[in-house]
Amino acid sequence: ETGVTQSPTHLIKTRGQQVTLRCSSQSGHNTVSWYQQALGQGPQFIFQYYREEENGRGNFPPRFSGLQFPNYSSELNVNALELDDSALYLCASSTSRTSGIYEQYFGPGTRLTVT
Amino acid sequence: EDKVVQSPLSLVVHEGDTVTLNCSYEVTNFRSLLWYKQEKKAPTFLFMLTSSGIEKKSGRLSSILDKKELFSILNITATQTGDSAVYLCAVVNTGNQFYFGTGTSLTVIP
Numbered sequence: 698e699t700g701v702t703q704s705p706t707h708l709i710k711t712r713g714q715q716v717t718l719r720c721s722s723q724s725g726h727n728t729v730s731w732y733q734q735a736l737g738q739g740p741q742f743i744f745q746y747y748r749e750e751e752n753g754r755g756n757f758p759p760r761f762s763g764l765q766f767p768n769y770s771s772e773l774n775v776n777a778l779e780l781d782d783s784a785l786y787l788c789a790s791s792t793s794r795t796s797g798i799y800e801q802y803f804g805p806g807t808r809l810t811v812t
Numbered sequence: 813e814d815k816v817v818q819s820p821l822s823l824v825v826h827e828g829d830t831v832t833l834n835c836s837y838e839v840t841n842f843r844s845l846l847w848y849k850q851e852k853k854a855p856t857f858l859f860m861l862t863s864s865g866i867e868k869k870s871g872r873l874s875s876i877l878d879k880k881e882l883f884s885i886l887n888i889t890a891t892q893t894g895d896s897a898v899y900l901c902a903v904v905n906t907g908n909q910f911y912f913g914t915g916t917s918l919t920v921i922p
Contacts, residue, residue: 701854730910739816739900739912740855753908785853801846803854 700724701790701804709810710778718773718807722790728752729771730801731763732787740787746771775809783811814839816903818913826921829891833916835901836883845877845884848900850915855900858886891920 700723710716722729728747732740742755746765760776769790775782785808789801816837825831837845844862848855859868861877861884868875872891877884888895898915905911 732910732912737914739818739902739914740910741912742910745908745910747908755909787854800857800860802857803848806853 701788701802703786703788703804703807705807706805707808707810709812712778712780712811714778715774715776716778716809718775718786718788718809719770720773720788720790720804721770722788723802726790726792726802727769728791729765729769730789730791731771731773732789733757733782734785734787734806736784743773778811780811783809785809814903814905814909814911816901816911816913818899818901818916820916821914822917822919824919824921825891827891827893829920830887830889831891831918833886833888833899833901833918834883835885835913837901837903837911838882839903839905839911841906842879843904843906846902846904847875847884847886848902850898850900851896858899888918891918893920893922896920 702721704719730745731743734740743757745753749765762774765771785806787806789803791801819834846860847858859875864879872889875886896919898917900915902910902912
């Protein structure tokens with residue numbers, strides 16, 4: 698197992714609500730990336746944070762937002778939840794973006810169900 | 813539109829067989845290609861490839877990148893039941909955006 702943790706493990710929300718997912722990165726890692734993985738699909742890149750700043754973003758609407766804290770842990774916030782937001786949300790941590798090392802370590806994921 | 817396509821979508825083999833998984837990509841400003849193994853939830857890192865023609869090897873697994881033809885292959889020799897998983901290919905561009913394929917589901921039968 699990696700040192701990346703995510704909470705909660707499972708979550709059920711109602712359409713229109715807001716949700717916050719949390720990720721603690723592996724010790725020594727300063728970069729966190731978030732992904733959405735629908736059933737039977739590959740992970741879709743949401744965004745990446747490096748030293749508390751957004752450092753790359755995929756094709757997700759602005760209601761998907763994030764934060765990275767000084768200890769490099771991170772949050773993913775999703776507003777106005779839609780049924781299609783139901784998925785496994787994965788976070789991954791890695792070392793400095795400038796090193797070219799993208800050996801990302803994934804957390805176990807948060808399963809979000811929107812009803 | 814940037815995309816990563818993996819084939820086959822699924823594969824069933826017997827223990828001891830050799831398999832080749834394919835990954836082709838169309839991604840602007842390519843930086844690296846990565847392979848992951850996903851068994852339950854969290855994908856685990858296998859290889860990162862940046863330069864064309866240089867084989868990366870780890871035990872029974874090996875991978876190579878062809879930047880001219882825009883593809884990579886992942887080979888697994890002498891397969892074991894523990895190799896059963898979904899194998900994901902991802903491409904990173906210079907803007908730090910990651911593009912994953914849908915994966916190849918490998919089942920190894922004893």
